[in-house]
Structures are given as C-alpha cells and as structure tokens.
Amino acid sequence: MAPVQVKKICCIGAGYVGGPTCAVIALKCPDITVTIVDLNQARINAWNSADFDLPIYEPGLEDVVRQARGRNLFFSTDVDKGIKEADLIFVSVNTPTKKAGVGAGFAADLNYVELATRRIAAIAESSKIVVEKSTVPCRTAESMRTILEANSKPNCKFQILSNPEFLAEGTAIQDLLSPDRVLIGSLQTPEGKDACASLADVYAHWVPKDRILTVGLWSSELSKLAANAMLAQRISSINALSAICEATGANIDEVAHAVGRDSRVGSKFLRASVGFGGSCFQKDILNLVYLSESLHLPEVAAYWRQVVEMNEYQKRRFSKRVVDTLFNTITGKRIAVLGFAFKADTGDTRESAAISLVRDFVAERALVNIYDPKVPHEQIWLDLAEAMPTTPSATIQKQVTLSPSALEACKNAEAVVIATEWKEFKTIDWETVYAGMNKPAFVFDGRMIVDVEKLRNIGFKVTVIGRGERL
Ligand code: UDX
Ligand code: ADP
Numbered sequence: 001m002a003p004v005q006v007k008k009i010c011c012i013g014a015g016y017v018g019g020p021t022c023a024v025i026a027l028k029c030p031d032i033t034v035t036i037v038d039l040n041q042a043r044i045n046a047w048n049s050a051d052f053d054l055p056i057y058e059p060g061l062e063d064v065v066r067q068a069r070g071r072n073l074f075f076s077t078d079v080d081k082g083i084k085e086a087d088l089i090f091v092s093v094n095t096p097t098k099k100a101g102v103g104a105g106f107a108a109d110l111n112y113v114e115l116a117t118r119r120i121a122a123i124a125e126s127s128k129i130v131v132e133k134s135t136v137p138c139r140t141a142e143s144m145r146t147i148l149e150a151n152s153k154p155n156c157k158f159q160i161l162s163n164p165e166f167l168a169e170g171t172a173i174q175d176l177l178s179p180d181r182v183l184i185g186s187l188q189t190p191e192g193k194d195a196c197a198s199l200a201d202v203y204a205h206w207v208p209k210d211r212i213l214t215v216g217l218w219s220s221e222l223s224k225l226a227a228n229a230m231l232a233q234r235i236s237s238i239n240a241l242s243a244i245c246e247a248t249g250a251n252i253d254e255v256a257h258a259v260g261r262d263s264r265v266g267s268k269f270l271r272a273s274v275g276f277g278g279s280c281f282q283k284d285i286l287n288l289v290y291l292s293e294s295l296h297l298p299e300v301a302a303y304w305r306q307v308v309e310m311n312e313y314q315k316r317r318f319s320k321r322v323v324d325t326l327f328n329t330i331t332g333k334r335i336a337v338l339g340f341a342f343k344a345d346t347g348d349t350r351e352s353a354a355i356s357l358v359r360d361f362v363a364e365r366a367l368v369n370i371y372d373p374k375v376p377h378e379q380i381w382l383d384l385a386e387a388m389p390t391t392p393s394a395t396i397q398k399q400v401t402l403s404p405s406a407l408e409a410c411k412n413a414e415a416v417v418i419a420t421e422w423k424e425f426k427t428i429d430w431e432t433v434y435a436g437m438n439k440p441a442f443v444f445d446g447r448m449i450v451d452v453e454k455l456r457n458i459g460f461k462v463t464v465i466g467r468g469e470r471l
Contacts, residue, residue, distance in 0.1 A: 003197035004129070006032060010086035012116045014038035014047055014075060016056055016172075016279070016348065017133060017165050018092030023064045024176040026073035028206040035074045037082040047075035057347040057374050060173035083123045088199065090163075091116050091144075092133040097283050106290040108137050108283065117144045121151035124158075129195045131161045135228075135280060137287045138221045141185070159195035161186050162217050164224035169278065170345030182212045185220020192217075225284045225291075229304055232281040234269040236310035242272040242466030243317060252466025253448060272466040274419055274446030275315040275353040277342030282308055282351050315353050318465065319360035322444050325463055326415060330366040334438075336409040337361075339420020339447075340372035340380055347374035349383050353446070354419035359387045362399050369401045371409035373422055377402045407432060415442035421449050434458050 011022040014036045026034035038044050046055035048069075052062050065073070076082060083089060093112040098104050113134055120130060130148065132141050141160045148158040162185035167175040182203045186196035193214075200212050215223070242252040252272040260267030276282075285304050292301035323330050342352035349355065354370075361368050362384075370380060384396050403409035406425065410416050410433045418425055426449050434441055443455055445464045455462045 003194040003201065004087055006088045006129075006198050006202050008032065008086045009034045009088050009090065009202070010082035011036045011090040011092055011133075012038075012079060012082070012119075013090075013092035013094070013134070014040070014043050014055070015092065015094060016058075016169060017167070018090060019047065019054075019056060020058055020061055020064075020167065020172045021092065021133065021165060021176060022090065023061065023068060023073060024173065025202060026068040026071075027064050028177075029202060030072055032202065033072050033074070034068075035076055035082045035086070037076050037079045039077065039079065041077050044075050044077050057345075058172045059170065059345055064173060079119060080123045083120050083128075084125060086128060088129040088131060088202070089120060090131045090133045091120075092165075095134045095136055095283075097286055103290050106286045108135075108287050110136065110140060110143070113140065113144070114147065117147045118151065120158075121148050124152065124156050126155070127157040127159075129159045129161060129198055131163045131199060132221075133163055133165055135164065135224055135284055135287075136221065137291055138218055138225070141217045141221060157191075159186070159191055160217070161192075161195055161199055162220040163199060164220060166224070166227065169348055170343055177206070179207060179211060182207055183220050183223055184212065184214050185217040186214065187217055225288045228280050228284040229288050229307065231269050232276055232285055232311070233304075233307045235271075235273065235276045235281075236307045236314075238270045238272045239275070239314040240310055242314075245272075245466045246321075246468050249468035255466075272448065273314075273353070273421075274318045274357070274465060275311045277349075277351040277353050279348065279350040282311070315356040316360070318353075318444070318446055319357050321463060322357075322361070322415060322417060322442075323364060325442060325444070325461070330361060330364045330414075332365065332367065333415070334367045334369065334413040335361055336369045336371070336403075336406075336413040336416045338371055338406055338409065338416060338418045338425050339422055340370055340375045340383075341420050341422075344421045344423065347372075347376065347379075349375055349379055352383070352419075355383050355387050357417060357419055357446075358384060358400065362388060362391065362396060365399070367399055367401070369403045369409040369411075369413060371403040371406050372420065373424060407436070411436045412438060413441075414438050415444060417444045418447050418449060421447040425449060430455055430458055430460070434460060 011018045022034050022036050043055045093116050095108045098107045098109045141162050145160045164183055184196050184199050186192035196214050203212055238256055245252040256270040259265055260270050285308050289301045289305045340354045341349055358368055406428055440461050442461045452462050
C-alpha cells in the first residue's frame, strides 16, 4: 500500500502549539484543508474574530491567519465533524503537570490526551493517521494506540505518529517557517513508515527534505524531552555561574561570551536571567525525572531535578537581593515590576519568574506595581491568586496595582525590577523615571538589558544579575 496523500487535516486543540502550527501548515499547503477544533468556544470565537483579535499573541501570526483563514484554514468547536472528515489528526491538547495522585508535581496529566484519543476512536468512521503533537512522556503514543485499537470500528485502522513541536513562543512563526528540523516518529512497520511518509509530504511543501528526520516512536518522544532538558540545563548552568560572578565581581555576560565562543559550546541559551519560565522547560524536565525514577534510575533523576532546583534558587536569590539591597526590608515600599510574561514577545505567563518575584514581594508586605505590554490584567490576577493560595484576594489587591505603562508603574517607587526583556524596556526614559521615584532610587535588572553606566550617571543604584558590586 502506498502512503496516503493527506487532503484534510484536523487539529484538536487551538492553543499555543496547535494554533500557530496548523495555521502555518494551511498557509504553506493550499491543497490541504486544515480545521482546528477546540472545546473552548471563547477561544474559537477569538480565532474567528472579524478584527483578528486572536487568542494568543505571536509576532507574524495574524498575517498568516489573515492569508489562510476562510481559504483552507477553519476554526470550529465541532470536534466530531473535524475528526470524521480528516485523513490526519493532530492531537495538540494541553498536558499540564499532574496536581494530584500518583506522580503529582512531576508526571504529565494525560487526561486531555486520553479524552481526545477516546473521542477519535468513538467518532472515526474511516482509517486515520493520528499525530501526537502535545509534549508528552515517552510511550504515550503506545497508550494512544491501545485506546484506539480497543475502541475503534472494524474498518478503521489507525497509525500513530509522534511529531514533537520545537517552536519557541515569540518566534513561533519563524521557527515553523524555517525549522532546524522536523522530527517524525513512527513504528518501524510498513504501515508505520507509510504514515510517516504521508506526514513528511505535508512538511515537504516548504521544509527541505534533509531537515525532515524520521525515527522510531520512542526516540521521537524522548528527543523532545531531551532537547528541552538540555536547553534548560544550559540556562541553569549559566545561572549557577552568575551567583559566583555576583560573589566575586566577575561579569556573567563576559564569562558567557568567552565560553560561548568555543564552537563546541556555542553561544545560544547562555544568557543569565532571573530564571527560565514557559510551559515546557520545567514540565518536561519533571517528566524526565519521573520517567527516570519509574525506570529505577535515581542518579539520572537527581541529575535532571537539579536543573529545576537551580532555577528555583535563582528566582529566590534575586528577590532576596532586592530585599537585602533595600536595607533588609521592603515592607510598605513601592516596587515596580516591569514585565510579567515569561519572556519577551509573548503574552504567556506560564511559570514566569515574575510570578515568583511578586509573590515574594507581597509576602514581604511591599506594594507592587506591575506593567507588562501584552499580558491581560485578568491573567495577572489569576496567576497571583494561584501563586498565593493562602493569601486573601483582598490583601493581594491591596498590595498590587496593575499599571498602564512602565513610566506609570515606576512613579513614587523605591525600586524598579526588570523581569522580562521587552524591547520597550531598553528605551525607557530613565531621566523621567528617576525624577518620579523616591531616593535613593534602585534598579534591579534581572535580564541584563540596561545601560548600567548611563543609569548610574543619572543617579540610580543599579544591580544586575550576574554582576558583583565591584565592577
Ligand atoms: C522552549 C524551547 O525553546 C522550544 O524549542 C520548545 O518547543 C518549547 O520550550 P519557549 O519556552 O517558548 O520554548 O521559550 P524559550 O525561548 O526556550 O525560553 C524559555 C525560558 O528560558 C524563558 O523564560 C527565557 O527568558 C529563558 N531563557 C532563554 C534564559 O533565561 N536565557 C537564555 O539564554 C534563553
Ligand atoms: P499548548 O501550549 O500545549 O498548545 P494550550 O493550553 O494553549 O496548550 O492549548 C490546548 C488546547 O486544547 C486548549 O485550548 C483546550 O481547550 C484544548 N483541548 C483540551 N482537550 C480537548 C479536547 N478533548 N477536545 C478539543 N480541544 C481540547
């Protein structure tokens, strides 16, 4: 049997992964009809909104959706119709870390994947290729296969593929348009290889063939966890060194530059920061830790766990440095936190270091003004409530103010804390900020973006991550 030529794709899950990925597939494959389905009506309405007020912010995304929506890209809540009509189904639902039960705090909650898979089995009337796109622990594809085979109709044959997503938020469209690689994992049977070829043909519409890697199912699933774990490990390594820099007077920027110039190390992902965030790094490492423990490999588990622990330490260390520098107390002092997203160019706040900082400042009874150019205010309130479950919301609302601009946030503050590297924070009018602040006026740069000399000349007391006082 020759590989099926894919004509209709359904993507279950219209989130950060499914939305941009399938929008780009639709853009690049005008001969394929792509329908993205989601149970969340509000999300689908936003994807369909007349003024393109999309549910996620991603540079370049609106342009892609404008070109493809209504042509061969559709958004719908009719999950069953999407499943029925498709030759190939991407499963891009959320896989948060489990909050309760076995593996709580570590293992992925596969409930959404399971429900979506069961729905496919119940609804499908013909054979389909089912592609696991969510970040999932190893062997999830096997579970999906078991569910599909146990529940499907006699004439339906399912092939499961793993096709992990490597896009980073903020650069998702660029990453999708010219990926370093596309990874497709399949069973090494003739049918598995045919399904793999069908999906490879979809990507071959725009991705050079030598960048489409086909591997076994388990290698594919593990590669996603491994790639994220190794990227996060580089950040934790440089952050560990940043603590040594602060204690010695070395400069982490200079150290990272010198180390990164070794072509064996490379210069990317060596930027010290207030700590990594995002929906993937911590979750995927904890998955790896859980997997290692399940496989009776405690040393391996401990090794990877340390990457997350170092990240927690980095966040704690930074808020402690703020308190220490402000004469050991911030009670009643106003602190401006610039940036709430986990990185620039996204409105996403999942695991953002800013959440931990604000939680620590509120616990110290400081007054906190937060400004972020993209994060919706209701999201900030939700994140703070979740981060401080025992603090009454009235207390949080009393101590925290959401400001409409960076300048506004800094007014009457004792200190400015930069938590996200938004471009606009590089061009702040620091003279005006200084004039409006209480003195001495402090700046804490958790992202190494300010011109230290310039700020010191204005009069600020400046503290930068990874730099000791003896500059
Ligand atoms: C990551 C992976 O890069 C991507 O391949 C995978 O598919 C999903 O997870 P993402 O979380 O969107 O992507 O963003 P990324 O650019 O990797 O940044 C993650 C966090 O690390 C951010 O908080 C960022 O600020 C931080 N970071 C990144 C650093 O602190 N220093 C660096 O040098 C790089
Ligand atoms: P990710 O970052 O992995 O894309 P998101 O939370 O942004 O995660 O998106 C996942 C989407 O999947 C959500 O919009 C959610 O409503 C949707 N979803 C979860 N389960 C199902 C399901 N069984 N059927 C359809 N959509 C689902």
